[in-house]
Amino acid sequence: MPKITSIFLFFMTFSLSISAQEDLLMNIDGRNTISLNGTWSYIIDPYETGFYDYRYKERNENDREAYWNRPVTEKRSDRVEHGYGDKYTLQVPGDWNSQEEVFKYYEGTVWYQREFSLDELPEDKRFFLHFGAVNYEAHVYLNGKKLGSHKGGFTPFNFEIPRLLLKKEENFLVVKVDNKRHPEEIPTVNTDWWNFGGITRDVHLVTLPQNFIQQYAIHLTPGQDLETAKKRKRFDISGSIKLSGPVNDDSFVTIEIPEVRVKERFEVTGDSLAFSFRGKGIKLWSPEDPKLYEVIFSHNGEPLKDRIGFRSIKTEGKDILLNGEKIFLRGISIHEEIPQQMRRAHSKEDARQLFGYVKDLNANMVRLAHYPHNENMTKMADSLGILVWSEIPVYWTIDFENPEVLKKAKKQLSEMIIRDRNRASVIIWSVGNETPVSPVRTEFMKALIKEARELDDSRLISAALEVGNDNGVFRIDDPLGEFTDIVAVNEYLGWYGGLPGDAKTAKWEVTYNKPLFFSETGAGAKAGYHAEKETRWSEEYQEWYYREQVEMMKRMPNNYSGLSPWILTDFRSPRRNHPDFQEGWNRKGLIDNEGNRKKAFFVLKKYYEELLSEGIRDNG
Structure with a gap:
């Protein structure tokens, strides 16, 4: 009788607590862990049959047709309509889109499953499941019980495993992953990058003492x-x-x-x-x-x-100061992709490849766009001496009037900052990109800036703003610039409007006495396509664009403190559908999807070399 009572009380307590996400663990590499990476079985479930019954009600926890439960047949007449096995498998970490052709454009639910065992199960320890990231919504189940759920495709999360739930042998772990886009999420329905779904970063079982x-x-x-x-x-x-x-x-x-x-x-x-x-x-x-x-x-x-x-990083008037000395940011923007394999980047080897390109460009800074990248990137940036701008995906058409959306943005912001606030390379927290100016939007963004400062007062806060063009006069007067530490703007003069030569007569006016940073500029080119420089999509057009941009940058006001052109490599985007020049790729990369450097790469590399030779060094 006491045993039954204790089990009953355990499940009562467990059922009341599973909805609350545990506080985030940091520095997983420094802890006692078991990797749960590797081969996982999967079920594609576009109708979410494993989650809802035929009345579209969430299935009961003990429903044998719920996909979080082990499919078991006790006699030949038993009916089971789901199963996991070796026939359908995916590698974790990794996106599903690049692993099987059936997933290429898939947006919906996929159930991941694997088993694990433990050598020992000490009574004096606590156990946690930690996920580096899952895109976008994850529901995590162990041995038929729900541990919790998480939203946000680029930040870590974890759940404690109740001691009575864990077994030494054959622990049945299931993760429901859903990458569908919604207007009330972060990011929202409209983005310019591929919606890679899956368990995209490392999974660990973490063993810890009672208090740690x-x-x-x-x-x-x-x-x-x-x-x-x-x-x-x-x-x-x-x-x-x-x-x-x-x-x-x-x-x-x-x-x-x-x-x-x-x-x-x-x-x-x-x-x-x-x-x-x-x-x-x-x-x-x-x-x-x-x-x-x-x-x-x-x-x-x-x-x-x-x-x-x-x-130390701070601003003083129109300058950015690193360790008390003026610094110029020779940057480049990066998406978290390995273009040669059309997949999400996640490993140390991936980080090494991307930063190899950055070093070849003579850059000292990267903008990790438009979401927090995997931890291997920020750790490698630390070791290589690459400065980092890290950003949450508050992007374009966010529902700025919705307080629940603000809560989600704050949550992703805190998860980003907690994970990386001990990385010296990270000097800028960005709260968003190209958000349309309005009073409600500015209040939304101000709230994020306030949150970031409360979480970490040792770094700069910014956002990538758009800039207005009044007959060749570019005015930077977005009201959000009053609250950021630097004024960062995206401009595409000669690509979205006009021709590259228009940069010769462009004039710039900045309302704020703050460092000016160009967070994006760029033009598309299909590698290997050569023509007269006026021909769109040719390498010569992109080269012309960069030459004119460089000359314009040299005429910038004296608060000009750096740039991170768009973008290092070509990247996947369903918005880009020209059958000859794009084919599902954003072609603004300085390096193409096969690793070839375009002509514009060398224009920017030369500019950065000139800055170094003129004494505008990394620090001082």
Whole structure:
């Protein structure tokens, strides 16, 4: 009888708690994990038969026809109308669109399934399922019970597994993935990139102690006198630590940076602490010298290691200052794709390929558009000294009047910032791209800016704005520019309107006394198509466009602080349907879908070389 009661109480508690997403874990690489990547079985379910019954009501938890339950036949007459097996499989991480032809344009539900076992199941540990990203809506089930759901295709999430639910053998894990677009989601129905569906990033089972370090932030203390600190080689460092739960008595957290012999001990009360200390001998991170330190956070003898760089980023009048010195951002925009294989990028090898192109271009900065990219990108940017603009997909036709949409945007913003706020490379949080000017939109975006500053006051906040053209006079006066740290604009003079030569007479007026950054500019070209420069889609037209843009950039006002042209490589987009020049590709890449550099690539590379030779270096 006591056993039955305990099980009953467990399931009562479990059923009440599954709808609440657990607080986000960070630094999964530094924890005790089991990878659940690899081969998963799948069922394509466009009618969502496995989720709804024939009256379109969500199936009962114990419904044997629910696809989250193991299909079992106990006798020959049993009817089961779903199943998982080796006949239909997908690789995780990865998008489904590139793995099977049937998925190429598919938008809808796919059920993923795999089993896993454990060598041990210690009583004193807690277990979590962590997903790097699933596009777009995920419902996660284990052994027939729902752990929770998550919306947002580019940010991480996790759920704790109740101890009584987990088994040593044959744990039956199912994830319902739905990438359909909706007007009340982030992003909304209208985008200019491929809607890759699936479990697109790593999946891990994470084993943790009963109370552990859940999140942390550590950085140079903003506002300190950097010149004095650099001379003395003593920097003020501050941050915060959040535990998974409150401590019952005196408890301590230690922070170590062994290379510079720093070891600080802080008492914890409740479930969090704010800390500060002075670090002697620390070398600042920069693109020219991307120095990273091993930092060890410990609680109750459990270490959590990370590799972290220390740097300062701020604006002063019309300049962007990195470590107190003026910097010019020689950037390029990137989509999270490997064009040669028409798929989502996700691995370290993918990041290495994309950043290899960036380095060849002589760029020192990337705009990761239009959503947070996978963690391998920001970690590799740290190690290579590439500055990063990271963005949430508040894009084009968002429902700015809907408070629920704002909540979703804030949630994605917080998930992005929590994951990457210890990456020195990330210097700009962007709250959106090309949002149409209106009072309600500006209030929506202001709320996101406020949220970003509260989550992290050590970085710049921006958004990619559009710019108006009044007979060749370009006025940058979007009211949102009053609230961002830099004024960033997208302009396509010579592609969407006019010809590249019109840049010769263009005049620029900027309302704000802030750094001016060109977050996009570009023109399309089909690689290998050659003609007179006036011929659209030719490499010569794109080359002409870039030559005129470079000359125009040289005449910019003195607050001109950088650019990130659109875009590094050709990328997939269902909006691009010219049968000869596009065929489902946005052709604005400087590199084509086979890895060939177009003529415009070398125009931009030369411009960046000239900036370096003229003394406009990475830092100073």
